[in-house]
Amino acid sequence: MQSILSSSTVPILEQVLNFTEARHNVLAGNIANMDTPGYRVRDLSVEAFHDHLKEAISAREQGNEKISPGMGPTHKSDPIRQVKDSLKSILFHDDTDVSMEHQVAEMSKNQFMHNMAISIMTSQFRAMQVAISERV
Amino acid sequence: MSQLPIANLSQLIQAPMTTQMQGTSPEIAESFKSFMLQSIDHVNSMQQDADVAVQTLATGGDVNPAEVLTAVQKADMSFRMMMQIRNKLVQAFQEIRDIRI
Amino acid sequence: MISALDISTSALVAQRTRLNAISSNLANMSSIRDENGDVKPFKARYVVFQADDQLKTAHGAMGVRVASVETEDIEPQYKYEPNHPFAIKDGKWKGHVAYPKINMVREFTDAMEATRAYEANIGVMEITKSLGQQTLRILA
Numbered sequence: 001m002q003s004i005l006s007s008s009t010v011p012i013l014e015q016v017l018n019f020t021e022a023r024h025n026v027l028a029g030n031i032a033n034m035d036t037p038g039y040r041v042r043d044l045s046v047e048a049f050h051d052h053l054k055e056a057i058s059a060r061e062q063g064n065e066k067i068s069p070g071m072g073p074t075h076k077s078d079p080i081r082q083v084k085d086s087l088k089s090i091l092f093h094d095d096t097d098v099s100m101e102h103q104v105a106e107m108s109k110n111q112f113m114h115n116m117a118i119s120i121m122t123s124q125f126r127a128m129q130v131a132i133s134e135r136v
Numbered sequence: 137m138s139q140l141p142i143a144n145l146s147q148l149i150q151a152p153m154t155t156q157m158q159g160t161s162p163e164i165a166e167s168f169k170s171f172m173l174q175s176i177d178h179v180n181s182m183q184q185d186a187d188v189a190v191q192t193l194a195t196g197g198d199v200n201p202a203e204v205l206t207a208v209q210k211a212d213m214s215f216r217m218m219m220q221i222r223n224k225l226v227q228a229f230q231e232i233r234d235i236r237i
Numbered sequence: 238m239i240s241a242l243d244i245s246t247s248a249l250v251a252q253r254t255r256l257n258a259i260s261s262n263l264a265n266m267s268s269i270r271d272e273n274g275d276v277k278p279f280k281a282r283y284v285v286f287q288a289d290d291q292l293k294t295a296h297g298a299m300g301v302r303v304a305s306v307e308t309e310d311i312e313p314q315y316k317y318e319p320n321h322p323f324a325i326k327d328g329k330w331k332g333h334v335a336y337p338k339i340n341m342v343r344e345f346t347d348a349m350e351a352t353r354a355y356e357a358n359i360g361v362m363e364i365t366k367s368l369g370q371q372t373l374r375i376l377a
Contacts, residue, residue, distance in 0.1 A: 009190045016194050050196035057191060099253070105246040105362070112369045116201060119376045120190055120208055127212050136220045205375040 004128070011080040012057065013121045018084050019049050020114035026091070027107045034100060043094040043106070044087070052090075056080045179214045186211035240294045241365045247292050247300035248358040254303045255284045255351045259344050266339045269323060276323045278313040279337040281344075282306055314338045 005011070023044040033039045059079035130136055189204040261282065268279040285304045292300030315333035318324055324334050 009187050009194070012191060012194045046196065054195045057195065097250070099250050101246050101249040101253070105242050105249075108362070108366055109242055112201075112366070115370070115373055116205070117194070119373050120205070123208055123212055123376050127215055130216060130219055134219070134223065136216045136223065201369075202372050202375065205372060209375055209377070 006060075006078060006080075008124060010121060010124055011078070012053065013117045013124075015053060015056075015080060015083045016117040017114065017121075019044065019087060020110050020117065022087050023110050024107065024114070027103050027110065030103045031100065031107075040093045041095070041098045041103070042091060045090045045092055048090040049083075049087075052083050052086045053080075056083050175218065179211075179218045182207075182211040182214050241298070242362060243292060244294070244298060244300040245358045245362045245365065247289060247302060249355060251284075251286055251301045251303050252351045252355045252358070254306075255286075256348060256355075258282045258284050258306060259348045259351065262339055262344050263341070263348075266337060266341070269334060269336060276335075278335045279339075280311070280313075281309040281337070281339050283309060311338055 023046075026042055026044055030041050030043075056079040186204075186207040189199060189207045192199045193201065193204045262279075265279040269276065271277045271279060284306050286301050287304035289300040289302040292302070313335040314337075315330050315335055317332055318334045319332040321334045324332050
């Protein structure tokens, strides 16, 4: 079961959900601290997340060739799961546009990404259930 | 994900088709079998296309979200259609097997 | 779909800057001294918008940015107040005090236009968001 799940897109979508959730919290904190004196606006860098994810995906593909094909990586060595640990390192102070409109717009885009990842993941799980239960 | 149900289906087709239709016309059996295998390949490639599209979207590639969702839905629907065909074949096989001579 | 939100956001930021300039004009309608304390009447400020080349989608839709904040250079209005401590000592306007010449009607009209533009852009953002949500219904 582990290899079925880990060779699909479900772990990738899982990391996307982790990221969008963490980013939502950071952006909400920005809006809450709008009037706090001395507060610097923070954000989670989307490009850095995309880069980490790309590296993890290619690491996963290379890892598969060493072991027999079809056998997925184990729990600890799965590179995709390590993307979650890198989330702490992509927090940065965003001084480009600190207006409230910008924070809300970023939150909106983040929410769209989040909902889309959830919808795709749900449809993958439903397809797996169809395969398992043999009931279309 | 894309390997498991497809393996089920191809095993299923090999067994009943070759035993039943040998007496009548092997050409029909051969073309039906190749048709089925082609369809399975097609479903599998659609699944893989959908997987690649989702991966590109998750890593911030230049892809339209609507296209990704359409690809995922198409793969899903063609997989279910294949599943339904497989169920019907199993059912037909069981009915024929239950014929008492 | 996602970059349409960025374009609308740039418009919101620009219109808010404009509204800030207008409210500062109205607040300083009677200011006869400027920010350094010199006896110079306040001059109305206005913003200049520019289509933003940095914020462009693949098909040429562009955002907006505030290019500069200009100061309007018009003659102040003079009121005859010979006993005022800041009255002009000599020259053509002796005994007059220079007051800022802010056209309140024009400022209010600008403010209304900026508000309408702000609301229109928010409306566009709502439509963009609902487009995104409708797209998710492809997956049923």
